[in-house]
Amino acid sequence: ITPQRVLYPPIEPYDTRMVDVGDGQQLYVEQCGNPDGKPVVFLHGGPGGGGGSDRRRFFNPDAYRIVILDQRGCGLSTPHIAQARTPDEMATNTTWKLVEDLEVIRELLGIERWQVFGGSWGSCLSLAYAETHPDRVTELVLRGIFTLREQELDWYYNFGASEVFPELWDKFCEPLRRSGHDFSRDNIAAYYDLLWDDDPDVHGPAAVAWTTWEAATTSLSFDPSHVEEFSDPNFALAFARIENHYFVNHGFMVEGQLLRDAHKLAGIPTVIVQGRYDMCCPDVTAVDLSRALPSADLRIVTAGHSAFEPLISSELVKACDEFAQR
Numbered sequence: 183i184t185p186q187r188v189l190y191p192p193i194e195p196y197d198t199r200m201v202d203v204g205d206g207q208q209l210y211v212e213q214c215g216n217p218d219g220k221p222v223v224f225l226h227g228g229p230g231g232g233g234g235s236d237r238r239r240f241f242n243p244d245a246y247r248i249v250i251l252d253q254r255g256c257g258l259s260t261p262h263i264a265q266a267r268t269p270d271e272m273a274t275n276t277t278w279k280l281v282e283d284l285e286v287i288r289e290l291l292g293i294e295r296w297q298v299f300g301g302s303w304g305s306c307l308s309l310a311y312a313e314t315h316p317d318r319v320t321e322l323v324l325r326g327i328f329t330l331r332e333q334e335l336d337w338y339y340n341f342g343a344s345e346v347f348p349e350l351w352d353k354f355c356e357p358l359r360r361s362g363h364d365f366s367r368d369n370i371a372a373y374y375d376l377l378w379d380d381d382p383d384v385h386g387p388a389a390v391a392w393t394t395w396e397a398a399t400t401s402l403s404f405d406p407s408h409v410e411e412f413s414d415p416n417f418a419l420a421f422a423r424i425e426n427h428y429f430v431n432h433g434f435m436v437e438g439q440l441l442r443d444a445h446k447l448a449g450i451p452t453v454i455v456q457g458r459y460d461m462c463c464p465d466v467t468a469v470d471l472s473r474a475l476p477s478a479d480l481r482i483v484t485a486g487h488s489a490f491e492p493l494i495s496s497e498l499v500k501a502c503d504e505f506a507q508r
């Protein structure tokens with residue numbers, strides 16, 4: 183099966199700015215492509231995954247006005263959570279604050295309605311935003327569906343993915359074992375204590391182990407350079423702390439909330455791209471979403487989790503090209 187589309191060439195933003203969204207938070211926002219084009223907003227994963235320039239490349243730059251932001255506490259947004267001293271500094275970093283941030287940015291940029299594009303955590307935030315503001319969304323392009331249900335978190339951080347990557351799971355468990363954790367309670371809760379330990383020799387290695395687990399298991403083919411990129415201590419600390427914060431709080435949602443309310447999206451053209459061998463966010467959640475939203479176009483491809491696997495990026499580019507015609 184050969185990819186039918188490739189990513190558009192690398193481009194640079196025509197506008198970059200820091201947007202004050204309150205709570206002492208400044209968000210990095212950039213715009214690329216055609217200022218008079220079809221507006222689309224790209225929501226990164228993690229949460230806390232931030233950026234890179236390749237996220238610009240899913241969209242035809244002649245057709246789209248591409249809006250990209252780093253969510254609270256990560257990427258180029260400030261203050262960066264790697265500098266946080268206590269978890270209190272995460273208090274205003276919640277799903278619903280990020281939904282509000284998107285409205286602040288949309289209004290600031292004078293955009294009436296926009297296409298929303300998100301993968302993994304970005305798909306969770308896309309659903310939360312669209313279910314809150316369905317009238318502001320022209321289309322949804324979702325990848326690697328993640329809705330932070332108990333079963334999804336359990337699969338990736340307690341038991342499930344551990345059976346597929348036992349040697350990598352061993353490394354994920356190393357900081358837990360070192361702290362005397364007996365695995366009788368949730369690993370996410372145990373990692374919370376490590377990631378906020380005052381001792382950098384505790385929170386540093388824990389953050390790298392947490393982040394390396396994700397980096398090493400999100401592609402069908404193991405890519406050591408991808409793992410290397412994720413093990414920068416500064417990136418890893420913010421990424422791990424923000425993810426862990428959202429997971430211990432179950433995304434600040436009622437269990438199953440996004441699937442329960444997916445019917446609110448019935449009028450929005452939606453494409454779901456899901457890797458058959460996605461070991462981070464297994465297919466069952468994408469299929470559950472398509473059952474809750476039968477109008478969605480579910481496209482399962484032979485790939486893992488990453489948006490940059492050829493068959494996944496091909497399907498994402500195809501969906502955005504199709505929607506650009508609307």
Ligand SMILES: CNCC(=O)c1nnc(C(C)(C)C)o1
Nearest residue numbers: 227228229231302303304400
């Ligand atoms: C459990 N995190 C799933 C997620 O949102 C995700 N998976 N990979 C990423 C990055 C590419 C941002 C690391 O995010």
